Amino acid sequence: MVKAVVGANWGDEGKGKITDMLAQEADIIVRFQGGANAGHTIVNDYGKFALHTLPSGVFYNHTTSVIGNGVALNIPVFFKEYNEVIERGVPAPKIMISDRAQIVMPYHILFDQYEEERLGGKSFGSTKSGIAPFYSDKYAKIGFQVNELFHDDALKEKVERVVATKNVLLEHLYHKPLLDPDEIYAELMKYKEMVAPYVGDVSLFLWNAIKDGKQILLEGQLGSLKDPDHGIYPMVTSSSTLAAYGAIGAGIPPYEIKQVITVCKAYSSAVGAGAFVSEIFGEEADELRRRGGDGGEYGATTGRPRRMGWFDCVASKYGCRMQGTTDVAFTVLDVLGYLDEIPVCTGYEIDGKVTTEFPTTGLLEKAKPVLEVLPGWKTDIRGIKNYEDLPENCRKYVEFVEKQIGFPITMISNGPGRNDIIYRNK
Numbered sequence: 089m090v091k092a093v094v095g096a097n098w099g100d101e102g103k104g105k106i107t108d109m110l111a112q113e114a115d116i117i118v119r120f121q122g123g124a125n126a127g128h129t130i131v132n133d134y135g136k137f138a139l140h141t142l143p144s145g146v147f148y149n150h151t152t153s154v155i156g157n158g159v160a161l162n163i164p165v166f167f168k169e170y171n172e173v174i175e176r177g178v179p180a181p182k183i184m185i186s187d188r189a190q191i192v193m194p195y196h197i198l199f200d201q202y203e204e205e206r207l208g209g210k211s212f213g214s215t216k217s218g219i220a221p222f223y224s225d226k227y228a229k230i231g232f233q234v235n236e237l238f239h240d241d242a243l244k245e246k247v248e249r250v251v252a253t254k255n256v257l258l259e260h261l262y263h264k265p266l267l268d269p270d271e272i273y274a275e276l277m278k279y280k281e282m283v284a285p286y287v288g289d290v291s292l293f294l295w296n297a298i299k300d301g302k303q304i305l306l307e308g309q310l311g312s313l314k315d316p317d318h319g320i321y322p323m324v325t326s327s328s329t330l331a332a333y334g335a336i337g338a339g340i341p342p343y344e345i346k347q348v349i350t351v352c353k354a355y356s357s358a359v360g361a362g363a364f365v366s367e368i369f370g371e372e373a374d375e376l377r378r379r380g381g382d383g384g385e386y387g388a389t390t391g392r393p394r395r396m397g398w399f400d401c402v403a404s405k406y407g408c409r410m411q412g413t414t415d416v417a418f419t420v421l422d423v424l425g426y427l428d429e430i431p432v433c434t435g436y437e438i439d440g441k442v443t444t445e446f447p448t449t450g451l452l453e454k455a456k457p458v459l460e461v462l463p464g465w466k467t468d469i470r471g472i473k474n475y476e477d478l479p480e481n482c483r484k485y486v487e488f489v490e491k492q493i494g495f496p497i498t499m500i501s502n503g504p505g506r507n508d509i510i511y512r513n514k
């Protein structure tokens with residue numbers, strides 16, 4: 089049985105925590121898209137970890153952690169994280185890296201920085217992890233798959249060919265130092281040594297695992313609104329963030345994904361540029377940011393303060409629909425316990441008309457939030473295990489959101505830890 093854990097919004101919804109929790113019952117956890125540009129924060133018995141490329145299942149002995157073909161694999165970052173996890177007392181995780189995953193090249197990171205510099209104030213707010221140049225090269229068919237590391241002569245020739253085109257851009261567009269193909273090749277030989285013990289045919293491994301009745305979790309990065317097709321283009325990421333892409337980025341049949349658990353945060357936060365209709369500012373935002381998540385809403389990769397906002401029913405309804413949601417995991421609800429009243433965005437006013445359907449980017453930029461204010465519950469709900477034991481106003485908040493988004497909230501997260509979860513039978 090295959091389940092996907094994905095985000096409904098702009099990312100940072102708490103997918104890492106939900107994956108870590110569900111991984112207790114999983115055999116295999118697969119990353120199927122994205123790269124080291126976003127992070128998951130996980131708090132468990134070993135401590136607090138910010139993972140960028142390792143799947144969130146690495147903390148369990150019984151699981152295999154898989155890097156699917158859809159991932160942008162930064163090999164040094166991957167092994168740095170792998171070694172750090174082991175140094176902090178986690179048993180060496182079993183890992184498998186797809187022979188079809190592509191490699192983030194050292195120059196992808198450079199090009200990301202140079203392009204942001206060139207764009208100046210008009211930049212996309214990239215984390216400069218090389219993700220956009222990486223996926224551009226993948227689709228321009230000048231990327232490097234992991235299996236190519238093992239064909240030395242062909243690799244050398246391809247490196248020379250690709251570097252020649254990169255150098256034209258470096259010289260004439262960016263006015264930066266040129267690349268040396270021999271250095272790149274030598275770097276790739278180091279990468280080869282690092283990955284060699286772990287490389288395999290992931291789609292075949294997963295096919296057999298499905299036949300054997302294993303439990304597989306697909307772990308998404310970012311959320312629906314950052315999807316390059318269905319998100320707030322162009323302020324999106326470069327690989328699909330949707331559960332459907334899990335089939336491609338892991339190499340499994342689409343009909344095998346039986347459950348799509350969409351993680352939705354009880355308020356909104358976003359990083360990077362782009363329209364954010366329910367955004368709040370000033371002291372109101374600062375307070376939510378300070379109290380948010382586990383120790384504040386700051387980027388796991390960059391440490392940047394996140395933009396904050398009220399829960400957005402329009403964006404979340406759309407985000408859940410695009411994911412093909414079967415279950416919503418509603419997270420970080422405990423954080424709202426300090427508020428007397430909690431505004432919720434229930435509609436967008438665009439050119440004088442109110443809509444509850446999420447529009448394309450040009451219209452989104454004109455949207456003003458329609459807010460409805462719900463009463464707060466003014467208590468700490470951490471530690472509560474049963475839905476019925478939540479304060480009435482808290483349950484009303486959950487049920488209001490559920491009605492607005494139209495998908496069942498079956499899990500409520502009321503703290504960062506693995507066991508801070510309330511299941512609701514729907």
Ligand code: GDP
Nearest residue numbers: 100101102103104128129381382420501503504
């Ligand atoms: P991800 O990329 O979707 O995994 O999101 P993040 O890593 O940004 O996770 C959000 C933050 O919220 C992390 O610091 C988590 O430890 C924390 N977190 C997750 N669920 C909860 C929750 O229910 N309550 C609180 N207070 N923090 C949570």
